[in-house]
């Protein structure tokens with residue numbers, strides 16, 4: 100049994116993970132951690148409205164419950180908090196899975212340092228489809244760069260998303276730049292803005308869009324578009340639960356969803 104302490108337990112992703120975890124025989128959420136402003140109760144069942152979690156503790160202090168689990172799963176949506184949770188996990192010798200996006204270079208450096216002592220998995224998108232998209236984009240960029248195709252990324256998310264561009268769009272851009280060399284990332288154009296050696300990454304926000312990513316390869320006389328459309332958060336939640344099960348048996352190291360999915 101993999102026992103998970105879930106940070107951001109009452110958020111959109113947190114609740115999807117709680118609900119779906121009930122389908123797994125070998126993974127269990129044993130405690131929730133939330134921002135103090137969201138703590139209406141110290142009972143996860145009562146606070147989430149999912150009665151199966153009645154009696155499971157909910158707190159704003161990870162240190163009070165970290166001893167209950169083997170893995171800390173973070174969907175707090177707060178990069179500083181996510182790194183803090185990983186630091187505490189390292190102090191207690193627990194594995195960590197981070198789904199929170201908006202991580203900057205310094206956060207990733209801190210997480211890599213911690214991964215010398217504990218297994219750390221960081222992934223901006225835990226769905227099978229997006230991880231396959233990343234592979235396909237890598238291949239398409241390799242082939243089409245020789246033919247002078249331009250590459251652009253468009254992502255669309257719900258009105259409440261805090262970070263832009265999305266973590267997934269930035270990961271796609273990283274894969275493209277690994278192939279193209281150190282070209283600029285451009286996240287908006289206005290006025291006189293001729294295209295240079297660059298990859299455009301554009302973010303649209305509105306309504307309840309779960310998450311869409313399109314990578315355009317634009318040549319002369321033809322255009323290839325690779326699109327992933329998420330229509331349910333369950334795909335991310337299942338990926339996160341499977342990542343927790345996987346990380347529980349890993350040695351210290353820095354991992355991504357690619358290893359979990361065998362891609």
Ligand SMILES: NC(=O)C1=CN([C@@H]2O[C@H](COP(=O)(O)OP(=O)(O)OC[C@H]3O[C@@H](n4cnc5c(N)ncnc54)[C@H](OP(=O)(O)O)[C@@H]3O)[C@@H](O)[C@H]2O)C=CC1
Nearest residue numbers: 107110111112133134175176180198199200223224225335
């Ligand atoms: N890797 C993946 O596959 C996916 C990643 N994401 C990412 O996951 C993150 C969460 O998304 P989503 O669930 O939509 O966001 P939500 O805002 O709905 O949920 C985040 C929850 O965490 C709480 N929180 C904030 N700070 C802390 C803290 N220090 N400790 C514990 N809990 C805290 C928030 O409280 P409050 O509202 O009071 O701040 C909120 O309840 C985002 O970064 C998003 O981009 C989303 C989907 C898939």
Ligand SMILES: O=C(O)C1=N[C@H](C(=O)O)C[C@H](O)C1
Nearest residue numbers: 200223224260265266267310
């Ligand atoms: O905030 C979201 O909702 C999502 N965030 C992730 C990201 O930033 O890439 C993944 C997914 O697209 C949903």
